[in-house]
Amino acid sequence: MKVTEDLAELRSLRAAMNGVFGLVPTMGALHAGHASLVSRARAECRHVGASIFVNPSQFGPGEDFNNYPRTLEQDLALLESLGADLVWIPSPEMIYPPNFQSWITVEGVARPLEGASRPGHFRGVATIVVKLLNCFQPERAYFGQKDAQQLVVLRRMVQDLNFPVQVVACPTVREPDGLAISSRNVYLGPAEREAAPVLYRALSAAKEKYDTGERNAEVLRDTMRTIIRAEPLASEEYVSAADPETLNELQQIDGKVLLSLAVRIGRARLIDNILIEG
Numbered sequence: 001m002k003v004t005e006d007l008a009e010l011r012s013l014r015a016a017m018n019g020v021f022g023l024v025p026t027m028g029a030l031h032a033g034h035a036s037l038v039s040r041a042r043a044e045c046r047h048v049g050a051s052i053f054v055n056p057s058q059f060g061p062g063e064d065f066n067n068y069p070r071t072l073e074q075d076l077a078l079l080e081s082l083g084a085d086l087v088w089i090p091s092p093e094m095i096y097p098p099n100f101q102s103w104i105t106v107e108g109v110a111r112p113l114e115g116a117s118r119p120g121h122f123r124g125v126a127t128i129v130v131k132l133l134n135c136f137q138p139e140r141a142y143f144g145q146k147d148a149q150q151l152v153v154l155r156r157m158v159q160d161l162n163f164p165v166q167v168v169a170c171p172t173v174r175e176p177d178g179l180a181i182s183s184r185n186v187y188l189g190p191a192e193r194e195a196a197p198v199l200y201r202a203l204s205a206a207k208e209k210y211d212t213g214e215r216n217a218e219v220l221r222d223t224m225r226t227i228i229r230a231e232p233l234a235s236e237e238y239v240s241a242a243d244p245e246t247l248n249e250l251q252q253i254d255g256k257v258l259l260s261l262a263v264r265i266g267r268a269r270l271i272d273n274i275l276i277e278g
C-alpha cells in the first residue's frame with residue numbers, strides 16, 4: 001500500500017494504475033462502516049484508493065472539528081489489512097491554499113434536513129469531494145447509506161457536473177443493538193450509549209407501521225417523535241419521511257420513502273435513516 005501526502009506523487013501513482021479504480025473518501029477514525037466500503041471497493045475494483053482528511057469546511061462554528069477523533073496509525077493499519085493500494089493524506093494547506101475561493105454549492109437537495117441544521121455543511125462536503133474526484137480520477141466512489149442526504153447531494157453534483165464516476169451506496173453497518181456505527185459514537189458516555197439505539201428503534205417502529213399498510217407520512221413522523229421523546233437523554237433535531245430523490249417531505253406515501261432523523265444525546269449529534277424502496 002502506497003501512502004502519500006503529496007499531490008504530484010498521488011497523481012503519478014494513480015496514473016500507473018490501469019483498470020477500474022475505486023475511491024473511498026474518509027475523514028479517518030475508521031470503523032467497521034468504512035471497512036465495509038473498502039471491502040466492497042476491493043471486491044469490485046482492480047485498484048482501491050482512500051483519502052484521510054478531516055475537512056474543516058464541512059464543520060460549522062461550534063461543531064466538533066477540533067475534537068473529531070484522529071487515529072491515523074490505526075487507520076493506515078486497517079486500510080492495509082483490507083487491501084487498499086493507495087492512500088492520500090493531504091494537508092489542509094494543500095486542500096485550502098491561501099486565497100482559496102472556489103466552492104461547490106448544490107442547491108435544492110442540500111437545503112433541508114442536515115442542510116437546514118448545519119448551514120454550509122454540504123458546501124464543504126461537495127467541495128472536498130470534487131477535489132478528491134479531480135485528484136484521484138476514480139471510476140467508482142463509495143459512500144455509506146448512513147449519510148443518506150450526502151449521497152443524494154453527491155449523486156446530484158456528479159450528474160450536474162458530468163463527472164465520469166459511479167457513486168456506490170453501501171448499507172449502514174450497525175452494532176448488535178441497532179446503533180449505526182459512526183466515528184461520533186465515541187462521544188457517548190455509558191448511559192448515553194445505552195440510550196443511543198433509540199434512533200434505530202424509532203426508525204424501525206415507523207417502518208413497521210409502513211409494513212403494516214400505513215401510508216400517511218405524518219403518522220410515520222409522529223411514531224418516530226413519540227419514541228425519541230420518551231427517551232430522557234435524547235433530544236430530537238428533526239424527524240423526516242421524505243421523497244428519497246428530492247428530499248421533500250411527503251404527506252402521502254405512494255412509492256419510496258426515506259425515513260431519517262437527527263438526535264442529540266449528550267454532546268453527540270447522531271443521524272440515522274432507513275430507505276424504504278416501496
Ligand code: PAF
Binds near residue numbers: 053058
Ligand atoms: O462521509 C464523510 O466521511 C465525509 O463527509 C467525506 C465524504 C469523506 C467528505 O469529507
